[in-house]
Amino acid sequence: MRLKAKRVKGGFMIPMIKGFENKEEIEVEIRNELGIEKTFTEKLWETVGEFPQKKINWKKRWNKHLEDKYGY
Amino acid sequence: MDTKILVDINVILDAVLLRDKVSKQLLDKLASSNVELFITASMIPTLDYFLTKYKIDKLKFKEIFFSRFSVITSSGYEALKSMDADDSEDALIAESFRRIAPDGIIISRDKNLNRYGLKVMTPRQVLSDIDNILKREGEISILNLQKQYRHIMETIDNSILSSIAEAKYILGPQVKEFENKLAEYIGTKHAIGVASGTDALLLSLRALAIKKKGEEYWSKDDLVITTPFTFTATGDTILRSGATPLFVDIDLDTYNIDTSKIKDAIKFYGKKVVGILPVHLYGLPCNMDEIMEIAEENDLFVVEDCAQAFGSIFKGKKVGSFGDTGAFSFFPSKNFGAFGDAGAVTTDDDELAEIIRMLRVHGGKDKYNVDHIGYKARLDTLQAAVLLTKLPYIDEFNEKRRQIAKSYIEGLRNVNNIKLPFTPSEDYYHNFHQFTIFVKDGRRDALQRDLKEKGIQTMIYYPVPLHKMKLFRSRSEIFGSLDNSEIASNSVLSLPIEPLMGDSEISEVISAFM
Numbered sequence: 001m002r003l004k005a006k007r008v009k010g011g012f013m014i015p016m017i018k019g020f021e022n023k024e025e026i027e028v029e030i031r032n033e034l035g036i037e038k039t040f041t042e043k044l045w046e047t048v049g050e051f052p053q054k055k056i057n058w059k060k061r062w063n064k065h066l067e068d069k070y071g072y
Numbered sequence: 073m074d075t076k077i078l079v080d081i082n083v084i085l086d087a088v089l090l091r092d093k094v095s096k097q098l099l100d101k102l103a104s105s106n107v108e109l110f111i112t113a114s115m116i117p118t119l120d121y122f123l124t125k126y127k128i129d130k131l132k133f134k135e136i137f138f139s140r141f142s143v144i145t146s147s148g149y150e151a152l153k154s155m156d157a158d159d160s161e162d163a164l165i166a167e168s169f170r171r172i173a174p175d176g177i178i179i180s181r182d183k184n185l186n187r188y189g190l191k192v193m194t195p196r197q198v199l200s201d202i203d204n205i206l207k208r209e210g211e212i213s214i215l216n217l218q219k220q221y222r223h224i225m226e227t228i229d230n231s232i233l234s235s236i237a238e239a240k241y242i243l244g245p246q247v248k249e250f251e252n253k254l255a256e257y258i259g260t261k262h263a264i265g266v267a268s269g270t271d272a273l274l275l276s277l278r279a280l281a282i283k284k285k286g287e288e289y290w291s292k293d294d295l296v297i298t299t300p301f302t303f304t305a306t307g308d309t310i311l312r313s314g315a316t317p318l319f320v321d322i323d324l325d326t327y328n329i330d331t332s333k334i335k336d337a338i339k340f341y342g343k344k345v346v347g348i349l350p351v352h353l354y355g356l357p358c359n360m361d362e363i364m365e366i367a368e369e370n371d372l373f374v375v376e377d378c379a380q381a382f383g384s385i386f387k388g389k390k391v392g393s394f395g396d397t398g399a400f401s402f403f404p405s406k407n408f409g410a411f412g413d414a415g416a417v418t419t420d421d422d423e424l425a426e427i428i429r430m431l432r433v434h435g436g437k438d439k440y441n442v443d444h445i446g447y448k449a450r451l452d453t454l455q456a457a458v459l460l461t462k463l464p465y466i467d468e469f470n471e472k473r474r475q476i477a478k479s480y481i482e483g484l485r486n487v488n489n490i491k492l493p494f495t496p497s498e499d500y501y502h503n504f505h506q507f508t509i510f511v512k513d514g515r516r517d518a519l520q521r522d523l524k525e526k527g528i529q530t531m532i533y534y535p536v537p538l539h540k541m542k543l544f545r546s547r548s549e550i551f552g553s554l555d556n557s558e559i560a561s562n563s564v565l566s567l568p569i570e571p572l573m574g575d576s577e578i579s580e581v582i583s584a585f586m
Binding site for chain 2: 039040041043044045046047048049050051052055056058059061062065
C-alpha cells in the first residue's frame with residue numbers, strides 16, 4: 001500500500017491520520033498497522049552497515065582496488 | 073516473450089547505497105514485477121568487494137538480492153573471446169548475457185556497453201518507459217523450457233559442469249544417487265534409471281515376461297489391457313514385448329481407463345489377459361484400488377504408465393508404487409523433465425529390479441555374461457545430474473500447477489460449451505501436468521484457432537487414439553466400443569499450464585475465452 005505524505009514543518013503529515021509526526025518509531029507502528037511492505041531496496045538497506053557519504057564512480061573505485069591489490 | 077534484464081553493478085550499488093533515487097525507484101519497480109533479473113558470475117567479485125567495504129551483512133543481502141536476481145555463468149570460452157575487446161570486463165558481461173537473453177535489456181549508464189549488439193538503456197530511460205518494458209509480449213506458450221532453465225540456472229549449470237569434468241559419463245555416481253532419491257520419493261524399494269519413458273515401459277514388460285513366463289518375450293496370444301487414449305509408446309511397447317494390446321475404453325470424465333470395462337474384458341477374454349497397463353493421463357491417477365483388486369483376483373501384472381504423473385498421489389501413495397512396476401518418463405516436456413531423453417522404472421520386486429538392470433545393459437550382469445536379449449537403455453549420467461538438481465523443486469512446481477488449475481477452474485466455470493477437468497475426490501492428487509478441457513458441440517478446432525489468434529498456444533493430447541493408427545489396426549484387440557476415446561480425441565484441448573506462469577498470463581488465458 002502506498003501513501004502520499006504532505007510535507008509540513010517538522011516532517012510529514014500522513015493523510016487521514018492526524019497527529020502523527022515523522023518519528024521513526026511511529027513509522028514502524030504505522031507500517032505494521034497498515035500492513036505496508038518494505039520495498040526490495042528498503043530490505044537491502046537494512047543489511048548495509050555504512051553508507052558512502054558522497055557520489056562514487058564504482059567502476060573507478062573497483063579498478064583502483066584491483067591496481068592496489070595487484071601492485072600496479 | 074519474457075522480459076529479461078541485466079542490471080549493471082553501478083546501478084545496483086547506486087540503489088542499494090542510496091546514491092541515486094532513480095536507480096532505487098527502478099530497482100523497486102523491477103523487483104516487484106515479473107521480469108527476470110540477472111547479473112553475471114563475472115560481476116560477483118565487484119559486488120562482493122563493495123558489500124565488504126560498506127560492511128553489508130552478506131548473508132542477509134544474498135538472501136534478499138538473489139530472491140530476485142539470478143546469476144549467469146560466465147564461461148572460459150566467453151572470457152577468452154572478451155579479451156578481443158577494449159574493455160574485457162564489459163565484453164564478458166555482454167557475452168554471457170547474450171547467451172541467455174539475446175533479446176534482453178542491459179540497464180547501465182556505461183555507454184561502452186552499446187558496442188556488443190545488445191539493447192542498453194539507462195535507468196532513467198527504462199523508468200520513463202517502464203509500462204512498455206514490463207508488458208509481456210508474444211504468445212503464451214504451452215511450455216517454456218528456457219524460462220524453467222533460467223529459474224534454476226546456477227545449480228543446473230554447476231551440476232552439468234561438475235558431471236562433465238568428472239567424466240564418468242556412463243552410469244556415473246549421479247545415476248545411483250538419483251535412483252536412490254527417486255525410490256525414496258516414490259516410496260518403492262528400487263528405482264532403475266533408463267534411457268526414456270518408452271524404455272521404462274518396454275523393460276518392465278520384458279522383465280515380467282522373463283519372471284512370470286520364463287520367456288524372453290510374451291506371445292501374441294498374451295493380452296495386455298490398456299487404454300487407446302494415450303501416447304503411442306503405451307501401445308507399441310506392448311507389441312515390442314511380444315504381447316498384444318487389448319484396448320478398453322475410457323471414462324469421459326477422467327479420460328483414464330474405465331475400470332468397470334476392464335472387469336468385463338477379463339470376463340470375455342479369460343486367461344488370455346496377462347496384465348493391465350493403466351495410464352495416469354494428464355497427471356490424474358487412475359483408481360488404483362480397483363485396478364489392483366482386479367489384478368490380484370485374476371493374477372495379472374500391473375505396469376503403471378506414470379509418464380505424465382510424476383508426484384501424483386492416490387490415497388496418500390505416489391503413483392508408480394502400486395503396480396509391479398511404475399514407468400516414468402523424464403522427457404523435457406514432462407512436469408519433471410531432463411534435458412534430453414530419460415526415464416526410470418520403480419518397483420518393490422527385487423527380481424524384477426535385477427532383470428531390468430540387466431536388460432538396460434545388453435541383458436547381462438556384465439558385458440560377457442549375457443543372459444537375456446537386452447538393450448542399450450541406460451540413463452545418462454548428465455541427465456541424472458540434471459534430474460537430481462530439479463528433484464527438490466518438483467513438489468513446489470506441482471503445487472503451482474494446481475494453483476493455476478484452480479484459477480482456470482474458477483475463471484472458466486461459467487464458460488459455455490466446455491467441460492473443465494474433473495477430480496473424482498480428495499483421494500486423488502492431480503499434478504496437472506496438463507490442464508485439459510472438453511470442448512462440446514464439435515467446436516474444439518474452432519476454439520483452438522480462436523485462441524491461437526489471441527496468442528494462446530494450446531495442444532491436443534491426443535488427436536488420434538491408438539486403435540485408429542495403422543500400426544495397431546491388425547495388431548490389437550478391441551473390447552466393446554471405444555466411442556469415448558474417439559469422442560475425447562475430437563474434443564479435448566490442453567491449455568498452457570506452466571509452473572512459472574505469472575498472474576497476468578493466467579488472466580490472459582481466461583480472458584481469451586470471454
